[in-house]
Amino acid sequence: MDLLKTLVDKGLRRELPTRDEALAVLATSDDELLDVVAAAGKVRRQWFGRRVKLNYLVNLKSGLCPEDCSYCSQRLGSKADILKYTWLKPQEAAAAAGAGVAGGAKRVCLVASGRGPTDRDVDRVSQTIAAIKEQNEGVEVCACLGLLSGGQAERLREAGADAYNHNLNTSEATYGEITTTHTYADRVETVHQAQAAGLSACSGLIAGMGESDADLVDVVFSLRELDPDSVPVNFLIPFEGTPLAKEWSLTPQRCLRILAMVRFVCPDVEVRLAGGREVHLRSMQPLALHLANSIFLGDYLTSEGQAGRADLEMIADAGFEVEGAGERTLPEHRADALAASGGGCGGHDGAGAGGGCGPCGGGADAGVTADTGVTAGEPVSKASGETGAAEGADAAAASGRARTDLVAVRRRGAGTELPPNA
Numbered sequence: 001m002d003l004l005k006t007l008v009d010k011g012l013r014r015e016l017p018t019r020d021e022a023l024a025v026l027a028t029s030d031d032e033l034l035d036v037v038a039a040a041g042k043v044r045r046q047w048f049g050r051r052v053k054l055n056y057l058v059n060l061k062s063g064l065c066p067e068d069c070s071y072c073s074q075r076l077g078s079k080a081d082i083l084k085y086t087w088l089k090p091q092e093a094a095a096a097a098g099a100g101v102a103g104g105a106k107r108v109c110l111v112a113s114g115r116g117p118t119d120r121d122v123d124r125v126s127q128t129i130a131a132i133k134e135q136n137e138g139v140e141v142c143a144c145l146g147l148l149s150g151g152q153a154e155r156l157r158e159a160g161a162d163a164y165n166h167n168l169n170t171s172e173a174t175y176g177e178i179t180t181t182h183t184y185a186d187r188v189e190t191v192h193q194a195q196a197a198g199l200s201a202c203s204g205l206i207a208g209m210g211e212s213d214a215d216l217v218d219v220v221f222s223l224r225e226l227d228p229d230s231v232p233v234n235f236l237i238p239f240e241g242t243p244l245a246k247e248w249s250l251t252p253q254r255c256l257r258i259l260a261m262v263r264f265v266c267p268d269v270e271v272r273l274a275g276g277r278e279v280h281l282r283s284m285q286p287l288a289l290h291l292a293n294s295i296f297l298g299d300y301l302t303s304e305g306q307a308g309r310a311d312l313e314m315i316a317d318a319g320f321e322v323e324g325a326g327e328r329t330l331p332e333h334r335a336d337a338l339a340a341s342g343g344g345c346g347g348h349d350g351a352g353a354g355g356g357c358g359p360c361g362g363g364a365d366a367g368v369t370a371d372t373g374v375t376a377g378e379p380v381s382k383a384s385g386e387t388g389a390a391e392g393a394d395a396a397a398a399s400g401r402a403r404t405d406l407v408a409v410r411r412r413g414a415g416t417e418l419p420p421n422a
Helices: 002-012 019-026 030-048 090-102 119-135 152-158 184-196 213-226 252-265 282-288 308-317 332-340 386-399
Strands: 051-061 107-112 140-144 163-165 200-202 205-207 230-235 270-273 294-296
Touching: 002 019, 002 030, 002 252, 019 213, 019 252, 030 252, 051 090, 051 270, 090 107, 090 119, 107 119, 107 163, 119 140, 119 152, 152 184, 163 184, 163 230, 184 200, 200 230, 205 213, 205 252, 213 252, 230 252, 252 270, 252 282, 282 308
Parallel strands: 051 107, 051 294, 107 140, 140 163, 163 200, 205 230, 230 270, 270 294
Antiparallel strands: none
16 A cells, blocks of 8 residues: 555654644555554664563552543443542552562552542552652653642652653544543643653543544644654543443554554654554454553553463563663654653653553543442452353353443552452
């Protein structure tokens, strides 16, 4: 296809495609899908080789958020049966983070529900950052705390934060349909504050909220203009008990096209495969590694992810390698620009509350259903659920229904007495 050759050439030169070209990627047929993945894969390998960066989420404060983001299980009025707890103590958070680092993560993403932090909250998070870095030499820390007010980004930077995540989520034109308690402009301003403070900026999107192709292209072009170091791509998991509970519109093929479009528009940026990959990509996840160069290890904020060991096996089986702690994530030109600005990660990365991490940050956890057959407080066994998942797949395929059986509420790790999935 002439389109793909043009997009590869532009991606290798870091040249912005046209909106029509980006829309054309989303409109390609299933017969062309592998060609699209192969083309975007050339751009990914040019700037990131075959490395996959691992990130690990720690949910510092879960639930009870005053914001009304339609996609979020922690939103005001949510009926989702999620874990709810107030701030973890620094040592509790450090212990959770240590499990992720031991599993191979080079970045820890600290997330807290809420509109934005108070100055006291910034003090708490600063103490947590210090505890994590004291116990894990060289680890990167990204904060995702919602909307920032004056001087807070600078205080986080001084405390040792390397990055800050705050996602745009959707296009400016449709933002008011998703959230009413803050604005799209508020989000943009918070990203600017993080960048001005010398933090590596992470900002991404959530796909599958009923948006059009034009909306997807608009938000990705806005992200290109904002120029974060990392762009997490979340796929909505419709939580029971939220306004988007019935919004099951994504297919594995659609997800791959979206990731390819993001890679073409943001060729030299860390593209993070974030929340919802297990639910919507399913057995096609390995193909997504040819497009994204970063993933989350293990569980998300309020929902379970793929087993950490399975993540590592998937990366190896697909012919990729886990990025080492001493390896640089960003291409040299981006790393040098970040270092020149006094940025936190220097040559190492550009982040996101784990790459799409938070309630107000954007949702590395874009949803979860309560219809899991799991009793509250009972740990979920991946192995014992295999038969039920297979039966669920057959039933869903026969009826055309969404695979809600693939989603489980997080009952382990941060905020519980059970070990994390890392």
